[in-house]
Amino acid sequence: MATKQKTKAPSYHYDAIVIGTGPGGEGVAMQLAKAGKKVAVVERYEAVGGGCTHWGTIPSKALRHSVSRLIEYNSSPLFADNHLSKSLTFSDIMSHASGVVKSQTRLRSSFYDRNRVTLFHGEASFVDAHTLEITREDGSKDTVTAAQIAIATGSRPYCPKDIDFNHPRIYNSDTILSLDHDPKSIIIYGAGVIGSEYASIFRGLGVKVDLVNMRDRLLSFLDDEISDALSYHLWNNGVLIRHNETYSSVEATEDSVILNLESGKRMRADCLLFANGRTGNTDTLKLENIGLKADGRGQLKVNQNYQTDVDNVFAVGDVIGYPSLASAAYNQGRFAAEAMLGINTHSALVEDIPSGIYTIPEISSVGKTEQELTAAKIPYEVGRAQFKHLARAQIASTQTGSLKILFHRETKEILGIHCFGERASEIVHIGQAIMQQKGEGNTIDYFVNTTFNYPTMAEAYRVAAINGLNRIF
Numbered sequence: 427m428a429t430k431q432k433t434k435a436p437s438y439h440y441d442a443i444v445i446g447t448g449p450g451g452e453g454v455a456m457q458l459a460k461a462g463k464k465v466a467v468v469e470r471y472e473a474v475g476g477g478c479t480h481w482g483t484i485p486s487k488a489l490r491h492s493v494s495r496l497i498e499y500n501s502s503p504l505f506a507d508n509h510l511s512k513s514l515t516f517s518d519i520m521s522h523a524s525g526v527v528k529s530q531t532r533l534r535s536s537f538y539d540r541n542r543v544t545l546f547h548g549e550a551s552f553v554d555a556h557t558l559e560i561t562r563e564d565g566s567k568d569t570v571t572a573a574q575i576a577i578a579t580g581s582r583p584y585c586p587k588d589i590d591f592n593h594p595r596i597y598n599s600d601t602i603l604s605l606d607h608d609p610k611s612i613i614i615y616g617a618g619v620i621g622s623e624y625a626s627i628f629r630g631l632g633v634k635v636d637l638v639n640m641r642d643r644l645l646s647f648l649d650d651e652i653s654d655a656l657s658y659h660l661w662n663n664g665v666l667i668r669h670n671e672t673y674s675s676v677e678a679t680e681d682s683v684i685l686n687l688e689s690g691k692r693m694r695a696d697c698l699l700f701a702n703g704r705t706g707n708t709d710t711l712k713l714e715n716i717g718l719k720a721d722g723r724g725q726l727k728v729n730q731n732y733q734t735d736v737d738n739v740f741a742v743g744d745v746i747g748y749p750s751l752a753s754a755a756y757n758q759g760r761f762a763a764e765a766m767l768g769i770n771t772h773s774a775l776v777e778d779i780p781s782g783i784y785t786i787p788e789i790s791s792v793g794k795t796e797q798e799l800t801a802a803k804i805p806y807e808v809g810r811a812q813f814k815h816l817a818r819a820q821i822a823s824t825q826t827g828s829l830k831i832l833f834h835r836e837t838k839e840i841l842g843i844h845c846f847g848e849r850a851s852e853i854v855h856i857g858q859a860i861m862q863q864k865g866e867g868n869t870i871d872y873f874v875n876t877t878f879n880y881p882t883m884a885e886a887y888r889v890a891a892i893n894g895l896n897r898i899f
Contacts, residue, residue, distance in 0.1 A: 436556070436573075440466045442766060443558060443572040445550045445711070448476020449752045450743030451578030452534065453759020454766075459541040461767055466544040466570060468560055473531045474538065474545070477580045477744075478752045481600040484530055486623060488523035489516075490784045493630035494848075497786065502823060515608045516631060523603075546570070551712040555736050574738045574766050577726065578759065579707040581744035584723075585700070593678040595697045599624070602699050609633055609696035613685050615673060616702035617644055619783050622656065624699055625665050626786040635665045636693055638685070640702070642669050645783065649795035649844045651830065656785060656846065659826070706745040723747070731765035732758055740766060754779050780858055782851035787827050790854035793842030793861060794832060805835040809870065809894020813847045816889070817881035824848035829886040831857065831870060831894055838869040853883055870894060 441463040444451045451467060452474075459465045471480070478484060492514070500511040538545050546568065548560040553569065560568040583598035585591050591598060597605065599620045612628050614621045617639035625637045637660070643650075644657050644667070660667060671691070676698065677684040683698040706724030713719060716736050720726055726734055726741045733740050740762045743755035764770070783789040799806045814825040827847020833840050843857030860872050873891035878884045 438556060438571040438573050440464050440544070440570065440572040442466075442574045442576065443468065443550075443570060444576045444578055445558070446476055446578035446580055446707075446743070446745075447474035447534070447538075447545075448478045448578060448580045448743060448755065450580075450745075450755035450759040451476065451576065452537065453756040454576045454578060454740070454742060454763045455543050455759075456537060456541060457760045457763030458766065459543050461763070463767075465541075466546060466572070467538065468546045468548065468550040468558065470547070470549045472547065473535070475527075475531050475534050476578075477582070477600070478755075479530050479534065480527060481603060483752045485520075485523040485527055485603055486599075486620075486627075487784050488526040489519055489627050490623060490786065492519040492522050493627050494786050497630050498823065513632060516605050516628075517608070519631075520603065520605075549710055551710060552715045553712075555716045555738055574740070576759075576762060576766070577708070577711065577734075577739065577741040577745055578743045578755075579711065579745050581704040581706050581724070581750070583701070584703040584705045589676050589700060590678060591700075593683075595678050595681075595683045596676065597697060597699050599699070599701050605697070607696075611695040612636070612697050612699060613638065613683065613693055613695040614699045614701060615685065616640070616700065617667065618701065618703075619645065621699070621701040622660075622785050623783065624701065625660060629660070629663050629665050630786055634695070636695060637665055637667045638671050638673070638687070638693075639667060639669045640672055645789075648781075648783075648789065648791060649830070649842070650797055652789055652791065652844050652846050655827075656789060659787070660785075704744065704750070706747075708745060732762035733765060749779055749781075751779065751781070753782075778858065778861060780851075780854050782854075784851070787824075787847045788850040789846050790850040791842070791844045792854055792858045793840070795842060795844070796832065799832060799841060804841070806832050806841055807835045807894050807897050808832060809890040809892070809897075811886040811889035811893065813883075813886065816883065816885055818883050818885065819847075821881060822848070829853065829890050831873075831887070831890045833870040833894060835898060838871060840868055840870055849883055853886065856884055856887055 442458050442465050444455045444467045447469045455465050455467050499505050546560050548562040550558045550560050553559050557571050611634035613636045614625050615638045617637050625635050629635045644653050672688045674688045675686045685693045708720040708724045725747045728741050728746050732742050742758040742762050744750045778792050780792040809831040811829045813819040813827045819825045830844040832842035840861050845854050870891045873887040
């Protein structure tokens with residue numbers, strides 16, 4: 427009787443290849459490398475870090491920080507020099523942001539070196555489900571294979587074809603970082619997170635800002651009170667917000683841009699920032715060679731393990747859509763790597779993702795909003811602390827804003843935390859940590875019974891908790 431021959435397992439160059447080195451790609455690569463896997467990453471640009479490091483989160487937040495400190499300086503009587511305000515141009519503060527980007531790039535590069543992850547520079551495309559072709563800048567090509575592949579190619583600004591983004595007065599949220607003149611006025615089309623952040627930045631530099639919003643309120647996913655607070659603060663600082671408007675055409679001249687709206691309005695400014703949505707970077711991957719198809723926004727569909735319809739191909743980060751946050755992308759990368767290793771993922775950790783919006787002042791939220799709780803008919807109560815009543819805020823002259831805690835009237839379980847004000851994105855994590863506790867550990871009583879350092883912004887939790895408990899009868 428003939429013996430049955432064993433099928434030889436296919437031989438690949440790598441256990442896994444990750445396309446993209448942003449937060450999502452880094453999360454996949456580091457987790458797999460630390461598990462002893464032979465890993466390679468493909469980066470289309472000269473430096474690692476992805477859009478987050480070079481065009482998105484890092485530079486825009488560095489810009490925001492500089493502008494916020496400028497506002498703080500000019501508003502403090504301690505630093506007044508003959509009652510004249512100090513001014514900076516966009517180019518001035520970009521020099522600081524560029525330094526941060528370089529530091530981050532060096533740091534992220536060291537991660538790949540230290541963990542012996544092979545780095546390919548070039549544009550990757552699928553030959554088949556296990557094979558990638560990498561096209562270098564000089565046109566030369568490499569072909570590499572792997573048992574598993576992770577797509578973490580990120581996204582880019584959505585740019586309608588009827589707008590000339592090559593014109594020197596028209597920018598998207600990536601190219602705005604190359605702004606080299608000093609505009610006196612700007613139109614920002616799109617009042618989402620990016621548009622609202624840049625409205626704060628430019629207004630802080632003394633630029634006249636028109637913010638065009640296609641909806642009836644700013645950032646409608648936020649708690650209504652927080653959205654209203656942002657609207658009021660922008661309005662109070664001189665930003666003109668136009669709600670329920672869409673553009674019909676854009677006219678660009680040598681020294682200005684005119685935005686024509688469907689409502690018949692015409693707006694003119696020194697430049698235009700178009701910040702209306704993003705598109706997943708999937709169009710050059712040749713997904714058709716593996717039977718995958720992205721949706722109209724270039725995004726891929728995945729299951730709870732971040733696995734696409736092709737068993738050995740995974741996707742994380744902006745390329746899969748919501749929540750499109752750098753923080754979430756890194757965790758998605760780690761969880762995808764666990765799935766690639768055959769480990770049960772910790773997908774529950776992705777629940778209650780905090781949002782951080784770096785307007786001036788900041789906004790951060792985690793959990794349910796008042797409108798969501800009302801719609802679900804959950805009996806909740808509200809506890810508030812206004813920053814102007816906190817000693818630390820008075821000392822630091824950061825008195826604008828408040829903290830709001832939503833909790834169940836009967837069980838006292840914390841249901842949502844909403845913060846508007848300086849350092850909101852840091853403050854929210856205290857509430858987030860308590861929300862993650864189980865049973866009696868997740869109640870508003872924790873904030874009443876815990877001793878906070880004094881004076882601190884964290885004290886807002888105690889003030890808000892007492893305020894909320896006083897409403898229960």
